[in-house]
Amino acid sequence: MLSRTADNLYWLARYVERAEYLARILEATLRLTAVPLDAAGESNEWESAVATAGCANAFYAAYDEANEENVTDFLAFSPANPSSIRSCFEVARTNARAVRTALTMEMWDAINGTWLELKRYGNGPTSREEFSRFLRWVQESSLRFDGSAYRTMLRNDAYWFTRLGIYLERADNTARILDVKYHLLLPAQEHVGGPLDYFQWAAILRSVSALTSYHWVYRESLKPWLIADLLILKDEMPRSLASCYENIVRYLDDIGSAYGRQGPSQRLARGIRTRLQNSRMDGIFQSGLHEFIQEFIADNNRISQTVTQQYLT
Amino acid sequence: MRIQIAHETIYRYERPASSIIQTLRLSPRNHEGQYVVSWRIQVSADCPLIGQEDAFGNLTHTFSIDSPVDELAVRVEGEVDTEDTQGVIRNAVERFPPSLFLRETPLTQLDDGIAQFAADSMSALGHDQLTRMHALLTALNQEIAFDTDPTHTATTAGEAFALRRGVCQDMTHIFIAAARSLGVPARYVSGYFHRADGVVEQEAGHAWAEAFIPDLGWVGFDATNGICATEAHLRVAVGLDYLSAAPVRGTRLGGGAEEMSIRVRVEQAQRQMQN
Numbered sequence: 001m002l003s004r005t006a007d008n009l010y011w012l013a014r015y016v017e018r019a020e021y022l023a024r025i026l027e028a029t030l031r032l033t034a035v036p037l038d039a040a041g042e043s044n045e046w047e048s049a050v051a052t053a054g055c056a057n058a059f060y061a062a063y064d065e066a067n068e069e070n071v072t073d074f075l076a077f078s079p080a081n082p083s084s085i086r087s088c089f090e091v092a093r094t095n096a097r098a099v100r101t102a103l104t105m106e107m108w109d110a111i112n113g114t115w116l117e118l119k120r121y122g123n124g125p126t127s128r129e130e131f132s133r134f135l136r137w138v139q140e141s142s143l144r145f146d147g148s149a150y151r152t153m154l155r156n157d158a159y160w161f162t163r164l165g166i167y168l169e170r171a172d173n174t175a176r177i178l179d180v181k182y183h184l185l186l187p188a189q190e191h192v193g194g195p196l197d198y199f200q201w202a203a204i205l206r207s208v209s210a211l212t213s214y215h216w217v218y219r220e221s222l223k224p225w226l227i228a229d230l231l232i233l234k235d236e237m238p239r240s241l242a243s244c245y246e247n248i249v250r251y252l253d254d255i256g257s258a259y260g261r262q263g264p265s266q267r268l269a270r271g272i273r274t275r276l277q278n279s280r281m282d283g284i285f286q287s288g289l290h291e292f293i294q295e296f297i298a299d300n301n302r303i304s305q306t307v308t309q310q311y312l313t
Numbered sequence: 314m315r316i317q318i319a320h321e322t323i324y325r326y327e328r329p330a331s332s333i334i335q336t337l338r339l340s341p342r343n344h345e346g347q348y349v350v351s352w353r354i355q356v357s358a359d360c361p362l363i364g365q366e367d368a369f370g371n372l373t374h375t376f377s378i379d380s381p382v383d384e385l386a387v388r389v390e391g392e393v394d395t396e397d398t399q400g401v402i403r404n405a406v407e408r409f410p411p412s413l414f415l416r417e418t419p420l421t422q423l424d425d426g427i428a429q430f431a432a433d434s435m436s437a438l439g440h441d442q443l444t445r446m447h448a449l450l451t452a453l454n455q456e457i458a459f460d461t462d463p464t465h466t467a468t469t470a471g472e473a474f475a476l477r478r479g480v481c482q483d484m485t486h487i488f489i490a491a492a493r494s495l496g497v498p499a500r501y502v503s504g505y506f507h508r509a510d511g512v513v514e515q516e517a518g519h520a521w522a523e524a525f526i527p528d529l530g531w532v533g534f535d536a537t538n539g540i541c542a543t544e545a546h547l548r549v550a551v552g553l554d555y556l557s558a559a560p561v562r563g564t565r566l567g568g569g570a571e572e573m574s575i576r577v578r579v580e581q582a583q584r585q586m587q588n
Contacts, residue, residue, distance in 0.1 A: 253350070270394075271404070274343040278406045 005099050006161045007312040012095040013149075013165030016111070019088035020142035021173040022075055023135045025052050028207040030132065033068065035199045046071040052180045055083055072131060077124045085138055089118050102158045106148035114141040157258055160251045161311070167251070168304055171244035174231055175297045177207060182290050185224040201227055208239040228289060229281045241296060245273040248303070255311070265306045272299050314544050315350070315582035316507050320389040320518065322561060323574050329381030330568025333358075338503065338550035339389050339560050340364075340372040344405035346398035347548060352391035358382060369557065370406035371550040383568075387561065392582055393547050400541030402523065402531040402548070411525040413553075414498035420554040421490045424471035430456070431491035442497060442526045446534060447541075449491055454539030457484050461516075466555065481520040482555050484536035488522045489554065498525040500551050502533065503558040507545040507579050515577040518560055521546065547579075 029049040046066040050059045053075055062080065063070040076085045093115040100108055117137070125131035146166070153159040178185070184200050201222045205211040210230060217234065218226050234240050249269045256262040284292045320339070341349055356362060358378045367373050378385070417423060434452040438445055460478035470490040473483035485501055492499035499522050506519035521535035521542060533542025542548070552558030565571075 270343070270348045271345065274345070274348070274404055277343060278404065 001157050001161075003312050005102055006157070007308075008095040008099040009102060009158055009161045010165040010307075010312060012092050012099070012111070013162040014169040015088040015092040015095070016142050016145050017166045017169040017173070018083060019085045019092070020139050021169070022053060022083075022085050022088070023138035023142075024207045025049050025177075026072065026075060027132070027135045028203045029071075030128070030135075031206070032199060032203050048180055049075065052176050053083070054176055055081060073124060076131075076134070077121075086118060089115055089141075104148065104152040106152045107145060110141070110145040110148045114145070117141075157255055160254045160258075164248065164251045164255070164307065167244045167247045168300065168307070170239060171241055171248065171300050172297070172304075174208060174239050174241055174244065175293055175300060177204060178228070178231060179290075179293045179297060182228075182293060185228040186285070186289060197224075198222060204231075208237075210237060210239070213237060225281060225285065228284075232284070232292075233276060233279060233281060242273075242276045245269065245276055249273045252307075263310050265303060265310050268299070268303050268306055272296075272303070314395055314507070316393050316395060316505065316545075316547050317578075317580050317582045318389065318391050318393070318505055318547065319576075319578040320505075321576045322387045324385040325572040325574075326383050326385075326565075326567075327569030327571075328567060329383045330385075330565045330571075331381040332377070332379060332566040333382070333385060333563060334377040334565075335375065335387070335561055335563030337374045337376075337387065337561055338367070338371050338558060339387075340374065341391075341393060341504065341547060341549045342370070342372060342406060344548075345403040346396040346544070348394045350392040350394055352393075353389070355388045355390075357384070357386040357388075367557075368408060369551055370408045371552070371558065381567070395544040395547060397544040400533045400543070401529055402533065402542075405531075405548075407531075411498040411531070414500045414525065415493050415496070416553060417490075417493065418554045418556070419469065420467075420556065421470050421486050421493070423490050423494050424474070426474050427470060427487060427490045428494045430474070431494045434491075435495065442524075443529065443532070445495065446492065446497060446524045446526065446532070449488065449495075450534045450536060450541075451539060453484060453488055453491070453536045457487065457536070459484075459537060480517075481537040485520045485522045486554060488534060488536040492522070492524050499523065500531075501554050501558045502542075502548055502551050503555075503560055504549040505547040505577065505579050506535075506538070507547070507581065509545065513578055513580045515579060517575055518549070518577055519546070520555070520558075523551065 026049065029045050032045045044066055046068060049071055050056050050066055058081060059074050063074065074081050074084065078084045079086060081087060093111050096103060096108060096111045121134055125134055149162055153162070181200065181204050184197060201224060202211060204227060205214055208231065214222065214227065214230055217230060217236065220226065230237050230240065232241050235242050235246060237243055252266045252269050256266050337354065339354055340352055341347065343349055354362060354374055356376055360376045360378050362374045362376050365373050365375065431449060434449050435445055438448055456477060458478050459480065461480055463476050464473050464479045464483050466482065468479070468483055470486035473479035474487050489499040489501060501520065502523055503518060503520050521533055521537065523531045523533050526532050533546060535542060535546065550558040
């Protein structure tokens with residue numbers, strides 16, 4: 001396969017995943033802003049959203065304040081932001097068009113259909129209700145694309161590069177959520193845990209669709225260290241770092257087998273997976289949750305670069 | 314290299330045995346230089362296999378059989394990718410500080426013979442622990458002859474050393490006792506060894522030692538082969554001695570005489586990937 005083709009497929013998948021993630025963040029933020037807040041020492045949820053989306057620099061260059069109007073515009077509709085939902089779908093569709101022959105009909109219909117419908121939303125919603133509907137639509141579009149890939153693609157390198165993109169993006173996204181909210185997940189709390197923390201924890205879980213799953217796995221009320229455990233170490237949880245890396249290793253191995261050689265990507269991925277497999281939550285808290293997540297984000301970025309060098313250029 | 318393992322242990326009982334319970338330490342873990350591609354354990358009886366971790370961090374599987382059986386087979390199959398790390402173990406699960414492995418156990422109890430031998434091997438050597446352990450390794454490898462006859466699983470280090478004969482288990486116990494007598498933490502490793510001479514069918518798994526070298530960490534020392542651990546070594550379980558790292562430990566009720574046969578195939582996987 002041409003590295004250009006692999007590159008297009010990989011980024012197509014990453015951008016669609018990124019769009020879904022942004023929609024989840026915005027939905028979670030909307031929910032949290034509806035909760036009555038105690039003003040003392042509270043962080044601005046919209047600021048949090050910008051941080052979780054990883055575009056704080058670009059945002060504060062363009063806007064003064066993080067409020068609902070600015071953030072929803074920047075993260076969802078702004079063509080000036082290369083990682084807004086609109087931009088993600090535009091770039092995804094451009095990539096898809098370049099490799100149209102590598103996609104099945106269903107996949108092309110899914111991404112092209114999404115792009116066409118995007119025009120309907122114009123420059124932004126007129127009401128909060130419409131915006132919520134928009135966010136639901138974004139997530140459904142991502143699901144449709146992902147589902148059509150899963151259901152119709154031949155299991156060959158095109159498929160594996162697509163999955164690789166999804167899981168690398170997903171691991172990065174979960175790590176960002178943990179990074180921004182890590183102070184809420186530490187076992188020793190500075191504020192006494194109360195109803196506000198509960199909403200925060202529930203928001204974290206909702207943003208990864210894990211609120212019900214949590215109770216299934218732990219059969220307990222929400223505990224921050226268990227939430228961290230679920231999102232970092234649990235293989236069963238599909239958006240956890242462990243699960244993402246299980247898949248990353250698997251698809252890198254498949255690519256390696258198909259091409260007849262392994263390289264630095266496979267070795268790096270296995271190293272990270274081994275570290276996650278051999279870790280326990282109490283050990284992570286002891287050496288520092290924030291440091292652990294920062295190191296993970298750095299490692300994840302390194303793998304993305306290595307994959308790009310090894311296969312996509 | 315990609316090592317392929319097929320390990321079968323079959324127990325045949327004179328009369329049907331009941332209430333068999335076994336704990337298996339047959340599943341390798343990942344660490345730097347070792348990655349498990351696929352691994353599967355099959356027990357011939359219809360019973361759940363419960364996976365846990367023991368105190369040392371070894372993966373254990375326990376099963377129990379209530380109804381009488383006259384034959385029990387445990388089969389392990391798997392593929393592991395290994396890389397050479399010059400014998401140094403990194404990123405493995407470590408549940409205890411190294412000093413725990415200075416503890417003496419009945420199987421590795423120090424006696425005068427071993428203590429003297431250890432001290433003698435260190436003469437004219439400096440303080441560098443790595444050099445000292447290499448010297449001990451070479452000295453032991455030359456001193457003890459490989460012989461499957463005179464010893465058994467309950468032979469102590471001292472008994473084997475007095476005979477100057479033994480199998481890998483005995484040589485490892487002697488190395489461990491000697492290292493500990495010199496103040497070096499040492500532990501028992503059970504696993505598999507891929508032979509360079511092309512012999513694929515082996516009678517048993519392999520055993521070697523790990524010693525803790527300051528500034529390096531745990532380093533594998535294979536007294537039987539006189540080398541440090543290489544990519545040919547597949548590390549499965551660690552412990553203070555054979556008992557805490559044994560591949561299979563169990564007990565049963567009834568059954569009369571037991572006949573055990575073991576077959577191990579250790580070979581390089583057919584389809585190799587360039588690295």
